[in-house]
Amino acid sequence: MRHGPDPVRLHTPLDDTSIADLRAGDPVIISGTVYAARDAAHKRLVALVDAGEPLPFDLLGGIIYYVGPTPAPPGRIIGAAGPTTAGRMDVYTRRLLELGLKGMIGKGPRNTAVRAALVRFQAVYFAAVGGAGALLARHIVGSRLIAYPELGPEAVRALEFRDFPAIVANDVVGGDVFEAGRARFKKPG
Amino acid sequence: MEERRRTPVRSVSVERVREAVRVLLAEACSQLPAEVVRFLEAARFNERSEVGRRVLEQLLENARLSAETRIPLCQDTGLAVVMLEVGQDVHFTEGDLATAVDEGVRQARAENHLRASVVERPSMDRVNTSDNTPAVLHVRLVPGDRVRVIVLPKGGGAENKSALAMLEPSQGREGVVGFVTSTVERAGPSACPPLIVGVGVGGTFEYAALLAKEALLRPLGRRSPEAHLADVEREIMDRCNALGIGPMGFGGSTTVADVFVEERPAHIASLPVAVNIQCHSARSRETVI
Numbered sequence: 172m173r174h175g176p177d178p179v180r181l182h183t184p185l186d187d188t189s190i191a192d193l194r195a196g197d198p199v200i201i202s203g204t205v206y207a208a209r210d211a212a213h214k215r216l217v218a219l220v221d222a223g224e225p226l227p228f229d230l231l232g233g234i235i236y237y238v239g240p241t242p243a244p245p246g247r248i249i250g251a252a253g254p255t256t257a258g259r260m261d262v263y264t265r266r267l268l269e270l271g272l273k274g275m276i277g278k279g280p281r282n283t284a285v286r287a288a289l290v291r292f293q294a295v296y297f298a299a300v301g302g303a304g305a306l307l308a309r310h311i312v313g314s315r316l317i318a319y320p321e322l323g324p325e326a327v328r329a330l331e332f333r334d335f336p337a338i339v340a341n342d343v344v345g346g347d348v349f350e351a352g353r354a355r356f357k358k359p360g
Numbered sequence: 361m362e363e364r365r366r367t368p369v370r371s372v373s374v375e376r377v378r379e380a381v382r383v384l385l386a387e388a389c390s391q392l393p394a395e396v397v398r399f400l401e402a403a404r405f406n407e408r409s410e411v412g413r414r415v416l417e418q419l420l421e422n423a424r425l426s427a428e429t430r431i432p433l434c435q436d437t438g439l440a441v442v443m444l445e446v447g448q449d450v451h452f453t454e455g456d457l458a459t460a461v462d463e464g465v466r467q468a469r470a471e472n473h474l475r476a477s478v479v480e481r482p483s484m485d486r487v488n489t490s491d492n493t494p495a496v497l498h499v500r501l502v503p504g505d506r507v508r509v510i511v512l513p514k515g516g517g518a519e520n521k522s523a524l525a526m527l528e529p530s531q532g533r534e535g536v537v538g539f540v541t542s543t544v545e546r547a548g549p550s551a552c553p554p555l556i557v558g559v560g561v562g563g564t565f566e567y568a569a570l571l572a573k574e575a576l577l578r579p580l581g582r583r584s585p586e587a588h589l590a591d592v593e594r595e596i597m598d599r600c601n602a603l604g605i606g607p608m609g610f611g612g613s614t615t616v617a618d619v620f621v622e623e624r625p626a627h628i629a630s631l632p633v634a635v636n637i638q639c640h641s642a643r644s645r646e647t648v649i
Binding site: 240241253258279298300302348349355356 | 426488611
């Protein structure tokens with residue numbers, strides 16, 4: 172775990188090499204295209220996978236950001252855009268990793284099945300600061316609606332990230348920032 | 361009939377309630393209460409974890425940016441919980457009260473680009489209502505002729521981690537402290553700590569839950585006036601902050617910002633305990649009409 176002020180710079184699409192050395196707790200800044208999808212969109216995406224139909228975007232090397240932003244005010248790209256709880260997407264995640272998804276961004280821990288799948292398929296889960304919606308929106312410089320407009324805030328969007336700050340929460344060797352952090356600061360009761 | 365006409369009744373247009381909800385909701389979503397900002401500033405120095413301190417700094421920067429740009433503090437601008445304390449001498453005029461509250465929510469959403477975060481038929485097809493209505497409205501009658509309007513936009517991530525238990529009377533104080541602490545532990549990183557924990561003890565099943573929500577409205581740092589409850593609050597706080605969860609769950613000494621316990625009499629067979637979890641983006645606003 173790096174403690175220095177220098178975050179690792181990542182650019183999408185990700186590949187095995189770019190994420191192999193990331194460890195839980197490492198700060199990162201992410202640039203490039205990232206796909207916004209949360210609960211309702213995941214349900215539809217996995218239904219498409221089950222039906223053997225193509226997805227509205229290419230998962231290979233991609234990052235999905237669990238976010239439902241507020242509408243963009245006039246003159247802005249996007250409204251507030253912080254992460255939502257990742258655990259609700261656990262039931263869908265393995266199917267997407269099988270198709271080449273390399274990263275996810277959300278808040279809160281993943282279940283053991285997802286953590287095992289991240290090791291197996293060599294992918295990373297990043298955590299961003301929940302409730303920092305106005306701050307994180309400044310690192311999103313483009314937003315294009317690409318599927319399910321009827322879902323409103325849950326529609327799928329292609330976002331352009333510029334230096335989006337996050338932390339490696341689950342790495343490719345099974346590390347978990349939440350467990351490690353807690354173990355360090357838990358007081359014996 | 362003559363007697364009844366002479367009782368002092370104050371007419372209040374529901375339009376004034378709509379306007380209050382519209383204004384308060386907009387303010388709540390982009391202006392973090394000063395007491396929460398003060399808490400974050402203090403926690404930034406007291407937090408033992410370096411990454412935890414960085415999280416708290418980001419939250420302070422976020423609050424500053426949000427107030428300046430009116431971009432909401434959090435993309436989850438919440439389900440609007442509206443609490444009305446209505447003086448019993450008030451007579452509402454010019455329409456239906458609940459309709460007026462919803463109209464205030466609808467206008468606040470449209471004017472301030474808040475998120476439509478409400479779905480109908482939640483167990484079925486979950487269709488977004490598109491205007492963030494309906495609000496959840498709680499009305500309580502109190503003495504007097506004023507109307508207190510409280511608006512609490514409640515985010516889903518923290519609300520999801522709330523819990524209620526019908527404990528047995530034999531479990532007593534330790535049962536309450538243990539249930540609240542384990543609820544906070546289960547809530548963990550996903551509920552956006554540092555958390556504010558509202559606890560309702562006693563009453564019935566539904567009343568305990570409402571008490572827990574009302575407890576969230578107490579100003580940060582203010583202990584219960586009941587000595588035994590203040591003591592319980594301090595103990596729960598200490599136990600939660602010893603869990604090590606920390607800001608956003610990355611590990612640290614600041615897991616809860618405060619714990620507020622409200623207690624009411626209960627049935628001889630019962631010890632209801634409700635825990636309402638509030639994220640650090642503790643947005644609420646109120647006014648009196």
